[in-house]
Amino acid sequence: MANRLRQDVCLPERAVANLPRIFRPISRDLRAAQERLTVVLANTRDPSVREIIDFLLESPGKRIRPALVLLCAGAAGKGSNDFAEGGCSSVNMAAAVEIIHMASLVHDDLIDGAITRHGRPSVPARWGKQIAVAVGDHLCAHAFRLVADCADPRLFAILGSQLGAMCEGEMQQVADRGDFTLSEHHCLAMIEKKTAALFRACCSVGAATVAGEPGACQALQEFGFQFGVAFQMLDDCRDVLADRGGLGKTPGQDLLAGDVTLPLLYIMSYRGQDSGKCLRPGWRTLSGTELARVGEAFYSSHAAARIAMLITSHVNRAKQALQSLVDSDFKASLCHLADDVAVSASRILVR
DSSP: OOOSSOGGGSSOHHHHHHHHHHTGGGHHHHHHHHHHHHHHHTOOOOHHHHHHHHHHHTOOOOOHHHHHHHHHHHHHHTSHHHHHHTHHHHHHHHHHHHHHHHHHHHHHHHHHTOOEETTEEOHHHHHOHHHHHHHHHHHHHHHHHHHHHTTOHHHHHHHHHHHHHHHHHHHHHHHTTTOTTOOHHHHHHHHIIIIIHHHHHHHHHHHHTTTOOHHHHHHHHHHHHHHHHHHHHHHHHHHHHOOHHHHSSOTTHHHHHTOOOHHHHHHHHHHOTTTOGGGOTTOSOOOHHHHHHHHHHHHHSSHHHHHHHHHHHHHHHHHHHTTTSOOOHHHHHHHHHHHHHHHHHHHHHOO
């Protein structure tokens, strides 16, 4: 159940700096979700489990997914009064989706053999593969306990279907490793399953907690889906182009794992299968020089222009999906979140 959209690189620097402003309409509830998450996960007497949980809680990430839940609850509720009525369920679901995301990252590091996360050892690197499997399962159990507390079967149905899509996407990506003959359409389909599915679920459950109008719920689902696709494409580019300091993880992790992302697919298409020696999957590490060669190949190909066009297209579709909603601070924040991905993409992809 891995989600390639990693918690430690979920937004570029400019967007990270803007998050307090973007999250202002939900700041109180976002803090409440963080507190709920901490209390639920820390509720164990087993010292070995507590050690790992404390380790995970020390690096909270940017909380994009719980923020989407809360922003969509506000946008669907048409105002602060309606939002307050669903506050408890919204906070519970915000905490639940973040715990699910944490679990997906632990399993992701296990599948990829990643040794770092947030600039620190990953769970499988520090505690071993068997513990990593159990930790991910442990986190999922707590997440669904929070969902159960909401006493709304719709929430289970929404999360269950989208988590199934995430797992399918991960299995497909592992099966396709090293196959650079894949099509652009195939890579986009994996993004839709692995990343956009969870983003869509976040927006959908947020709207569901306030019993918003069906049209509003559908609009927010579409926003989450389109935003998630753009978000992941940018993240894939950063894995190729960013340095260790900017990522908080080993750069080139997708290449090391042999995962076929859009940037790598475009590079191989440009260089040709025989000439792309800098793209040999399976290396344990990439030197700065080798990673720089990959970056140069990226900018020399049509990759930057093509991905910039795709990201802009999906961001525009995400914002168009919100046009039918009543204007509110929540809706404005969702638009700002999408805009930040577009601006960040232009800064990374244009030399």
